[in-house]
Amino acid sequence: MNRHAPNLKAQKIAGGVHSDVRHDSAHKHVAGEAVYIDDIPEPAGTLHAGLGLASVAHGVLKSVDLSAVRAAPGVVAVLTADDVPGVNDISPSGMNDDPVLADGKVEFHGQPVFCVVARTRDQARRAARLAKIDYEELPALVGIRDLDPATARQVTTPLTLKRGDAAAALRAAPRRVRDRMRLGGQDHFYLEGQVSLAVPGEDDEVTVYCSTQGPSETQHMVAHALGVASHAVTIEVRRMGGGFGGKETQANQCAALAAIAARKLGRAVKLRLDRDEDMTATGKRHDFMIDYDVGFDADGRILAVDYTFALNAGFSADLSGPVGDRALFHCDNAYFFPHVLAKSAPLYTNTVSNTAFRGFGGPQGMVGAERVIEEVAFAVGKDPLDIRKLNFYDEIGVEGTRNLTPYHQKVEDCIIQRIVAELEKSADYAGRRREISAFNANSRFVKRGLALTPVKFGISFTKTESNQAGALVHVYTDGSVHMNHGGTEMGQGLHLKVAQVVAEEFQIDLNRVRITATTTAKVPNTAPTAASSGADLNGMAAQDAARQIKKRLADFAAERYGVPREQIVFLPNRVRVGNQEIAFDELVRQAYVARVQLSAAGFYKTPKIHWDRSKGRGHAFYYYAYGAACSEVSVDTLTGEYVVERTDILHDAGRSLNPAIDLGQVEGGFIQGMGWLTTEELVWDDRGRLRTHAPSTYKIPLASDRPKVFNVALTDWSQAYEPTIHRSKAVGEPPLPLGLSVLHALSDAVASVADHRICPRLDAPATPERVLMAIERLKAEAAPVPTPAR
């Protein structure tokens, strides 16, 4: 952002809200000049840490012999639980179940047991392998497959949502289907792994440059582990190389370890995990086991649903409680359930503690909703899209009776009908449905499938206190602006959007607003950048700060030029004061000379929301974001291999702050959701070892996995129902479950081998193997001996 003379005649500022501005760092990304934590010039004498990981899934540490580690070349220190000066815990839930380093016992294969600090990273990694640890192995639960959600140990209090009398309505329902589905987890696979660089300061101070989505929480955890006050710890992050929820709580361990080592040794210490260590030792999206029991009428209208969402929490609570909650909050997706009972069961296992991942349980809830839709459709012999439309919540403006969620919030802004109708038309759903039927009738081995699935996603942290944000805005005497806020940049363009808001507010060109690194020293006590809330919260806080300064400038101008306050108007790069125009920069200079404060801290808290978890009632979400996707696949019925032929998406970002950025979020979110439900398979062996711990074995989508035809659009007519920042809507998480259209298109193709008479019950991830096995099952069920209808 070079300094140049602002255009004082402009009709419009450059880079205001609702414009397609390029990512502020794009020119640095492409040149390799964007600085990530590992690129920061290291302070002289920086040391490097490596982790020693547990090699059993559950066991007592009988003896930990680290003498060979200490003696290895370059090793400066080795830390164990005993070296944690404060509390050996980084549990975000306050449950004291997340040790920084294992103490006395290990609860998953890959749990960090010790941390070795050496002169080079290579030395630290090599030394870490020399430990001799004896375990007394204990029985290990290495997954939830064989657990009974009703009786198995839970890591935290589950949630129950209840409206009406599901049991009675199910008994009375003309039709009823129940089953269990399994749904895999997902590794974040942010391209930049976990990394922290801790630099000791004076007294007990430490600054940690950390790839974290939640600098304030990282600050608190580091202080907790160091046993110092929060004011001694500063966390800074300019940008992350991807986060997706994986750096919300999971960044804290590296930060704490680097900080402990830096304080102990009085030198800067960096800890950057190798990809295999990162995937082994840090949490992922929860895998689920979903029990459903649905009652419906002959038309396919759902009458009642009973759900149990069992989720693999891993060995500690971390965020599993709220993740399970959000699964329940989305078990309805866009559908009204007249009677509903839904329970979560966050189950303890001896695997890594699962955590936030884009959607935070919401997508898993929707997978349960869409399975139920599919079951109903097959049971009544209709196209699943017809069943979807039949069960939608009442449309916005309709004062009907089908608008209450399972958590008793009234859905007031439902636009799914219009989105689906528009998409159905633009994607030619009906025409292609006929074509596909004809194709399948004539194709022996390759079968096509089609599905159109909706998304309704609730926006707000369900933890009410997280719905607040702060910002700090300085206007310098030359009229340039320094902007800071509590949100973090992980590629989603948050800083850019907030800068657009500030530019819009001051009516100055975007390049007059400087984006700066997030630091706990400038804006304190912030929520993690999560729950899609970044722009909603921080945009509002920054707007508030800008407005305070703007008001002071206007008051000053009114007084100085003796014009009424209403005659002060901020025009592009200038201010109209009565009948004259003054350059913004000039007015700022004059205000400074007149000793007007040109800095402000802004604040925002989301209105209207409340949530009573014990009662399962409340206005949990400020509003909903909507979208829909239509996907077509081809499946090879001999091997289960498939390709996505085409996907059409229509997504609602309200009045988008930056349509180009939001389009990227929608495209990227869809592909990430598709990957989760198709090729991304996490496999643990019976010893609890993760076998898919690197990209060689864990397969996220490639460019060649994109739909061959990919039409993505934002609704150009929607705007937030509530007064959000410039009536935009959150767009981080909602597009991810659009990937469900691919799962259901695959299911549709599978169903064709049995003439669409049997619900394929295709579990996810739908790898070629699962697809082929589903095909085989359907062929067997459809063939010689007729199976009784369910």
Next chain:
Amino acid sequence: MGRGAGLPRRELRFLLNGEAVALREARADETLLDWLRLRRGLNGTKEGCAEGDCGACTVLVGRLGRDGLVYESVNACIRFLGSLDGCHVVTVEHLKDESGALHPVQQAMVDFHGSQCGFCTPGFVMSLYGLWMREPRPSDARIEKALQGNLCRCTGYEAIMRAARAVSTYGEAGRDPLAAERETVTAQLAAMRDGRRVEIGEGGGRLVVPASLDDFAAFLEAEPKATIVAGSTDVGLWVTKQMRDIAPVVFAGGLRDLQAISEKDGVVTIGAGVSYSEARDFLGRRIPALGLLIDRIGGEQVRNMGTIGGNIANGSPIGDTPPPLIVLGASLTLRKGKQRRTIALEDFFVAYGRQDRAPGEFVEAVHVPLPAKAAHFAVYKVSKRRDEDITATLGAFHVTVEDGVVASARIAYGGMAATPKRAKAVEAALVGRPWTQASVEGAQAAYAQDYQPLSDMRASAEYRLLAAKNLLLRFYMETTGAARPFAVKRYEVA
């Protein structure tokens, strides 16, 4: 050139961007990525996985090949310094012009919103740069192929594709600095090749770049415990992931004499140092199915580094080239010192992790008889993800039918046993039978005799066996010319 041509040279020489580098110190297992980042402060090249799968570390390496100077994308994370003697390393820092203006590839990525978090972006830029220099107006299929080795977790790739299609509207590949400086760089690289063996370090820690094939053979005979590195797409991981001590290391990747590929009397001979990329078109023109298979091995960076010789020599049960080469009746030339012997490829694979290769011996060449015109040949790879994935099961089929009857059948699979292995019971069940679906279905029963595959993270035993059997049916159907399609394809290939 003589063997070692006198005293060894004690420094590695290569070009880094615009600078001539002479390294007198380098660890045998030092990777280009670590050297760039830790020693040269060139932080634009990123580490995403340290195993050649994500592409965040992509750089271009220019080398003098058969057709002169070529620049290829490679994974710096698993590329050893010792393999760079006489090469030109180009990193993302070299792309802006003197005025600081972005390169056409960079500008297109910016304008089309091709980056979000930006961490993978330098790697994408370098892969697209390599593509653009070869094919200024690539098809979508070609772009996807060039990006098979680059993972992006943010964008969903669509924006990157838009950028890739548009690069040539931002500049002309012919005017690119690397094209303009081609002759100068060629001369510089040629001058670095002084015909001497390069040795860095002492004794067991040595890094050796032989002067010639004969020098390589002699060195290996003298030091049979040395690790042979050709493309380092496997050995690289021994270092970055297993932290194995691989020294002394002898780098065979630059040996011109190992890089010949030729056809004579219906037999293609591939030098052990020929990379997948170099072999691809030569083989693909003669045996299209092999070309298409090569397109699905690793990403482009891996194919630019990895060699067919290495794929064979490391003996992996999931190497993709051995099964098709076995069914074609390929043979290997093994060499130790001056002694050569030739064996059938299928006899090379003795057991899991064990090959018929004596200490000090190396694979010099593989000889692949071309299938007869009338023969049916196919190879099918099944994996969780179509591209850049490791095989769950891979079937290769070579069948001749005379008068409607199977005259000969050679069938082999990867991923089904401890080594690449022939399906001899299946073959026996087919030979002499009419080439009909009934015969094929009868032969499918024989798979259980040939294979008892394992269950692992890539596939279950049950799936492997079922998919393997079904591949025979697919093969049969394809030979009949009956109504298509028999398999899903991303692109229709002529």
